[in-house]
Amino acid sequence: xxxxxxxxxxxxxxxxxxxxxxxxxxxxxxxxxxxxxxxxxxxxxxxxxxxxxxxxxxxxxxxxxxxxxxxxxxxxxxxxxxxxxxxxxxxxxxxxxxxxxxxxxxxxxxxxxxxxxxxxxxxxxxxxxxxxxxxxxxxxxxxxxxxxxxxxxxxxxxxxxxxxxxxxxxxxxxxxxxxxxxxxxxxxxxxxxxxxxxxxxxxxxxxxxxxxxxxxxxxxxxxx
Amino acid sequence: xxxxxxxxxxxxxxxxxxxxxxxxxxxxxxxxxxxxxxxxxxxxxxxxxxxxxxxxxxxxxxxxxxxxxxxxxxxxxxxxxxxxxxxxxxxxxxxxxxxxxxxxxxxxxxxxxxxxxxxxxxxxxxxxxxxxxxxxxxxxxxxxxxxxxxxxxxxxxxxxxxxxxxxxxxxxxxxxxxxxxxxxxxxxxxxxxxxxxxxxxxxxxxxxxxxxxxxxxxxxxxxxxxxxxxxxxxxxxxxxxxxxxxxxxxx
Numbered sequence: 453x454x455x456x457x458x459x460x461x462x463x464x465x466x467x468x469x470x471x472x473x474x475x476x477x478x479x480x481x482x483x484x485x486x487x488x489x490x491x492x493x494x495x496x497x498x499x500x501x502x503x504x505x506x507x508x509x510x511x512x513x514x515x516x517x518x519x520x521x522x523x524x525x526x527x528x529x530x531x532x533x534x535x536x537x538x539x540x541x542x543x544x545x546x547x548x549x550x551x552x553x554x555x556x557x558x559x560x561x562x563x564x565x566x567x568x569x570x571x572x573x574x575x576x577x578x579x580x581x582x583x584x585x586x587x588x589x590x591x592x593x594x595x596x597x598x599x600x601x602x603x604x605x606x607x608x609x610x611x612x613x614x615x616x617x618x619x620x621x622x623x624x625x626x627x628x629x630x631x632x633x634x635x636x637x638x639x640x641x642x643x644x645x646x647x648x649x650x651x652x653x654x655x656x657x658x659x660x661x662x663x664x665x666x667x668x669x670x671x672x673x674x675x676x
Numbered sequence: 677x678x679x680x681x682x683x684x685x686x687x688x689x690x691x692x693x694x695x696x697x698x699x700x701x702x703x704x705x706x707x708x709x710x711x712x713x714x715x716x717x718x719x720x721x722x723x724x725x726x727x728x729x730x731x732x733x734x735x736x737x738x739x740x741x742x743x744x745x746x747x748x749x750x751x752x753x754x755x756x757x758x759x760x761x762x763x764x765x766x767x768x769x770x771x772x773x774x775x776x777x778x779x780x781x782x783x784x785x786x787x788x789x790x791x792x793x794x795x796x797x798x799x800x801x802x803x804x805x806x807x808x809x810x811x812x813x814x815x816x817x818x819x820x821x822x823x824x825x826x827x828x829x830x831x832x833x834x835x836x837x838x839x840x841x842x843x844x845x846x847x848x849x850x851x852x853x854x855x856x857x858x859x860x861x862x863x864x865x866x867x868x869x870x871x872x873x874x875x876x877x878x879x880x881x882x883x884x885x886x887x888x889x890x891x892x893x894x895x896x897x898x899x900x901x902x903x904x905x906x907x908x909x910x911x912x913x914x915x916x917x918x919x920x921x922x923x924x925x926x927x
Contacts, residue, residue, distance in 0.1 A: 483701065488776050491818060536685065544826060599824065601822075605806070605819055605823060607821060608810060608815065608847075609806065609809035609810050609819075610809045610810075610811070611805070611809045612809075615805060615809055618805065619799075619802050619806065619823070620800045621798075622795050622796075622798045622799035622802075622830075623799060623826070623827075623830060625795050625833055625834065625837070625838075626833060626838075627835075628838035629837045629838065629840075629841045630837060650840060654836065654840060657836075658832070658833060658837070660798060661833055662826075662829070662830075662833075664828075665825065665826055665829050667827065669742075669822045669825060672742055672818055672821070672822050673818075673819065673822055675818075
């Protein structure tokens with residue numbers, strides 16, 4: 453299992469490194485969205501819950517962009533067929549795809565969060581950074597799991613570009629709630645205390661439940 | 677096979693609905709603050725409860741479908757979710773009317789139950805488009821079941837998250853049935869039972885209709901051959917249940 457996941461993950465990252473299909477697009481999208489937010493809100497700096505909302509909405513949409521592309525190569529160029537012919541555990545593909553998506557998200561945030569701090573964020577990011585990373589990590593796991601599941605669901609449909617976001621957005625509302633509420637005090641000028649534990653708990657619970665569900669259900673999306 | 681007992685079930689449902697409505701209008705006391713408007717509670721809350729239960733039951737049927745690969749479970753899951761969606765629309769509309777009447781706005785964001793209900797509704801609104809976008813009937817039913825199970829698990833999770841996110845601005849007067857006076861509770865229970873019956877009856881009707889149509893199609897195909905009846909004209913969101921089974925038993 454671990455070797456299969458490793459091989460699949462290597463293949464995914466290699467494909468991405470050679471084509472640069474998803475991650476640059478996602479990062480560019482995030483930065484452009486910050487610019488759009490600047491003009492749409494007519495503000496030069498934001499803080500508190502507004503800042504948290506902008507950050508999470510941008511990350512979410514960029515992530516959905518990536519999730520939509522996650523399985524396209526496999527569906528169009530026979531990746532699924534090749535994988536199904538191999539005598540390996542099918543869940544390995546799910547784990548590998550979640551890890552790929554996580555890697556995409558980490559790179560995306562490495563670009564988007566500094567860009568956000570420079571372009572829009574009023575208060576300094578420095579002191580809140582460790583807590584912000586913890587919240588983002590918890591949110592990323594949930595987004596990666598849902599993104600993988602929805603990506604696999606949507607890729608076999610005809611209207612895949614439309615259905616993917618339609619399915620993913622409502623499913624990710626709890627992540628936005630938890631993430632934005634947990635991040636809001638970190639991005640405020642009067643940075644008081646830490647993240648309320650209940651939001652971290654909500655995010656963690658969400659990750660756990662949907663991780664298990666996706667793991668249990670992914671096999672059914674692959675057999676043909 | 678699905679039509680058995682449909683007539684008696686329909687009669688019981690009509691009687692229960694009549695009883696519930698007469699209790700609502702003639703027996704239940706007027707609530708002190710909201711007056712007549714509060715009576716929408718007896719329709720709105722059962723609709724919402726049954727719609728949510730229907731979504732979860734649809735997920736259970738979907739689990740049964742994935743375990744047994746029996747397409748009749750997929751049909752049950754489809755019908756349950758379909759009917760729940762209709763009930764959910766009813767719950768959203770009545771909830772909106774109630775909110776307008778008691779708080780003066782058509783929509784209130786600080787009522788967690790209403791908000792989570794909307795999110796769940798938006799999620800399930802993609803169920804039909806998802807089915808519609810997959811042409812292969814076998815894959816369609818499999819993917820729909822995966823979606824139904826994920827969404828079914830999402831229902832309670834979403835309620836927890838939204839409930840946490842809302843500061844309790846409104847005192848939850850009608851939060852539980854335990855603090856209702858006796859006559860109101862009786863009316864509510866009867867309404868709940870009536871709406872449940874209505875849900876079950878409607879589902880049974882739809883199941884019977886779908887099953888009968890599939891049987892008729894299979895019979896006609898036996899009679900005039902494959903091209904006599906174009907089996908599934910174009911794409912469809914409806915599960916392809918019964919066609920193979922009926923055809924097989926006929927041959």
